[in-house]
Amino acid sequence: MFAILGDIEFTVAGGISGMEHTGTADWAEHPRIQGKPLLEWIGEGLDECNLTIELHPVLGDPEARLRALRQAKSKHEPLAFVMGSGEYLGPYVITQVGNMIRRATAVGQTVAGTVQVSLREYTGLFTRKVLRPGLVDSALNGTSAAVIGSPGLISRFLPTPSTTQLVIGHAKSASNILRAGQNLYESLKNGNASTILGQVPQLLGVTARTLQPLQGLANAAGLLDDGADLTRLGEVVLDSVMGARSSLSPVDIGNIVERFGASYAALNQAASVMDSAGPRLAGLAADVLVRRA
Structure with a gap:
């Protein structure tokens, strides 16, 4: 298996x-008198992924495969995107499904073609559904698609990420977002009150993005036999992030500098605690590599 999006296998x-x-990364451009504009980093942009899929009867029923993709897009729901290696890329939404028909029947049914599927990262609240290996879409039973593998099939050999891999993935996501948050705070710490106040929505946004992976880390670590320390770590970091957020609400031009400093200190504390788990997480990663977890 190359990858799986929700229950759509590629x-x-x-x-x-x-x-x-x-x-991508978002940068604001500020004009300057008699000089080139100054770029200011605002935050990380949404990741995007474009898949190219060939349709042909020997690869599975073209119409059924195309229909599965279109139905998934029409549901307007985020879907877990996992590579065949077990790497969890996070939730994505299908923004576009394009089909270039190269060969068709007399009544317009696709015989051969190329499908372009556009995916975009979803950063809202998302609960990942755990797929059960061996489950096959009953609508495809007995078809060539069920035998060969199609978007409607959950492979009986699907390597569902282990609990250890989920812990590592959540921790990595949280660390990356915290690092991005530190960069944003660092770029603002010498700014005036008005500038900082204008960036409060961005500061709240970057801290909000850490909530889901931290909650996921604490929950997944709780399923490990020796994961009590990581559960506690996730809770401590989450408390610090919540402190960083609460320091910025409410704010005004008179208190923003003081509250920004308190928020920055709380975020740095969260990042420091998260970094302290580096050796522990490296040990878990090693266990995964040697197939002990």
Whole structure:
């Protein structure tokens, strides 16, 4: 299996022929008198992924596979995106499904074509559904798609990420977002009250993005036999992040500098505690590599 999006599986044997993954950063441009504009980093942009899938009867029923993708898009729901290696990329939404027909029947049914699927990262609240290996869409039983592998099939060999992998993934996500938050705070610490006040929505946004992975870390670590320390770590970091957020609400031009300092200190504390778990998480990663977890 190459990757799975929700319960839509993509395999090389099933026709996937390419994937383009892009990440962006948002920068504001400030004009300056008699000089080039100054760029100011605002925050991370949403990751995007474009998949290229070949349709052909030998790869599965083209119409059924295209229909599965279109139905998933029409539901307007975020879906867990997991690589075949077990790496969890996070929730994504389908923003576009394009089909270039190269061969069709006399009544317009696709026989051969190329599908372009555009995915965009979703950063809202999301609860990942755990898929059960061996579950096959009953609508595809007995079809060539069920035998070969199609978007409607959950592989019986699906390598569902282990609890240890989930802990590592949540911790990595939280660390990356906290680091991005520190960069944003650092860029503002020497600014005036008006500038800092104008960036409060961005500060609240970057801290909000840490809540889900930290909650996921605490919950997943609780399922490990020896994960009590990581559960506690996740809770401590989450408390610090909540402190960073509460320091910025409510704020006004008179108190923003003081409250910004308190928020920055709380965020740095969260990042420091998170960094202290580096050796512990590295040990878990090693266990995964040697198939002990």
